[in-house]
Amino acid sequence: MKSEIAYTDVDEALSKLFAEVTLTPSSETVPVEHCYNRVLFKDLRSDVDIPFKNSSHVDGFAVRAEDTAKASKSAPVTLKLVGSVGLVESAEKPLAKGQAIKVRTGSYLPDGCDGVVPKEYATLENNTVIISNPVNEGAEVVRGGSDIKKDDIVLRKGHKLRAQDIELAKTLGHSQLVVSRPPVAAIISVGSELTDDPAEVGKSKILATHDIVITHMVEEAGGKAKDLGIIPDDLDVISKAISQGLLEASMVFTIGGSSVGEADLVSAAINKLGKPGVVVHGLKLQPGRVAGFGVVQGKPVFILPGLIQSTVNAFVFLAYPLIRRLLGLLSARRDGVVYAKMADAVEFRRWEEFKKVTWVKVYEGIDGLMAQPVRGESPMLNVLIQTTGYVLTPEHRLKLEKGETVAVNLVPGISMLSTYAP
């Protein structure tokens, strides 16, 4: 009894996924304060110039630059101080020839001013400002509209909002923003051997823990996770759980029970629920080759293998691109990357036609970032514990050379910005 597995190219699998799934990005309106890490659903345009008009870059005295053209240490120029402009008002009158006005950092400049002398470079005596150096036109002046121009698109649709973006939106007068609605993902752990109860661990049960990783990966990717718990190896029960997941969520993840062959109850359960059922089972991805997905009611059911590295890889290559697409993220296919040199070679004895995932630990060497391959079979959790990100070896390559510069792909939830900090 040999099982024949038709392994599908990863890119082809993704095309099929995008073709079969009928989900589309949707939006919701959210108070701007709660938009951190959310994805903009529409371009954000500015209705105003920022700054609204010319303002001072320093505390000092605003002047007409031409009045100071001949100033020198031996023959300082004196200007008449006509008042001050704070931060809460604008000057009422334009500045006339021979006059200066006191300003603070950020004060809007009166018309006529085209330069500011920092207070350290001027002397105030009674109502006279004494200046010993010429002021260049535009010196210490922040021009109106120099930061943001009216009608500019300041943030693009599909941009993930950082702290400064929220500040910008608020500065532009937005109290709420239209952002992508996070897709909801239901997670089901399949296996009669699984338990959530540490007291049951021993000869007959093992703890279900991969759901934790998938939950955080979904949420870091920008979705919402609903953990539906553990389901035994029983076709009807699995089928009902997936059905429940499809009711409550936009996508379902099954973890485990995905071995291709007689015990492949997950595929049978998916096929029972409707057309097209299982679309891809068996991926040209190593580790991860027993992964796949089905589509039911236009929603994907991801078949994640039970060995942790395969679980994670299948998520990265199948689910993560879909979540990014549903969020409308600018980049649909990948996240951040750092470049590093391989600290050791890696040879693959098999999997010529496959994409190979090598998890590496990035560290700072004398000549820059180095990528140390983390060795270990796909069930080994310790590989992911040691890792910073993964290096992808394409089809028809069976070696990563020592010293070769590689792209290390960072994965939300698994990688952290600080992972390779000293």
Added chain:
Amino acid sequence: MKSEIAYTDVDEALSKLFAEVTLTPSSETVPVEHCYNRVLFKDLRSDVDIPFKNSSHVDGFAVRAEDTAKASKSAPVTLKLVGSVGLVESAEKPLAKGQAIKVRTGSYLPDGCDGVVPKEYATLENNTVIISNPVNEGAEVVRGGSDIKKDDIVLRKGHKLRAQDIELAKTLGHSQLVVSRPPVAAIISVGSELTDDPAEVGKSKILATHDIVITHMVEEAGGKAKDLGIIPDDLDVISKAISQGLLEASMVFTIGGSSVGEADLVSAAINKLGKPGVVVHGLKLQPGRVAGFGVVQGKPVFILPGLIQSTVNAFVFLAYPLIRRLLGLLSARRDGVVYAKMADAVEFRRWEEFKKVTWVKVYEGIDGLMAQPVRGESPMLNVLIQTTGYVLTPEHRLKLEKGETVAVNLVPGISMLSTYAP
């Protein structure tokens, strides 16, 4: 009237901060499910071997390797199938010579087995397993303790917990973990010109928005932010607000009102509250030179300037290292970094004795990552909108060369993993 500012070296300022502040890291016990992104307060040690014992890497037949030594296509070896081991049980008896037992991926192997034949490479006829190739000792066997060894330290104190770390902790049987308690930071926006009400924006008021950036930076750094709102330029009111902040939080941030000179009400307010009061005001950091901090009741009061790039830089160089230290993070001084080549030169006309911060946009060029300096004065929000991270130019250097390889420092809240993805 000239003001004399004593600018303090950034590293010296940090030493003074660490010396004057009496705060120390503290811990709390948290259910493991809620430990994502928290910082371990103690080394995590394993009490068990993982896997608990030898297990199979594939679905197939577990054998004694020596029984198969002479197997070939022309003369296959036949072994007697004596049963099967699923995932929920262990075999009761050791495997005897000439026997095979059916196993699943993850099944614990009976004693005596030292190799597994994947089911694709064996044929089952009635109760006989037919094998045409020798099985190497250890083939497809995942050794007990090969993932995690008993008594190993699996995660170090000071490690920030990722998805896979939470899974590991749970796998090791921990239902809760001792993690660092997040320091609480109170945030006060100072300025009579500020408002929270968009309806008041116009001639006389501007929106307070920098508190949003600082809130997110505090939280991304691992702290908790309490926004105490806007305070007018009034010594007593500022002093009371800081006092309230010190009651409710481990540290206080004032934003704005920090110009060195006559309107420096924040320093006066800090000095009014107790010794040592203002410790550093004026930093050899550009933008950020009017930043500083005081210490009252052993807690820091950070004086953040009001121009946004200075606000952010002061946070990055003063507050962030303290928060990291209070969390006990392994790296107290910095976060992630990527290396890139300067796409343009940057020249500094002044600030020879200062550290210079240049915000850059990182993008993928033909030869790898490039860093494009984002130009703009320190009040310009758009610089931070365009940025990926910052390049630091040290004292006594006044130029970054085009083509020079630089470290681009990533800042939590401001930078994102995906910022430079295509």
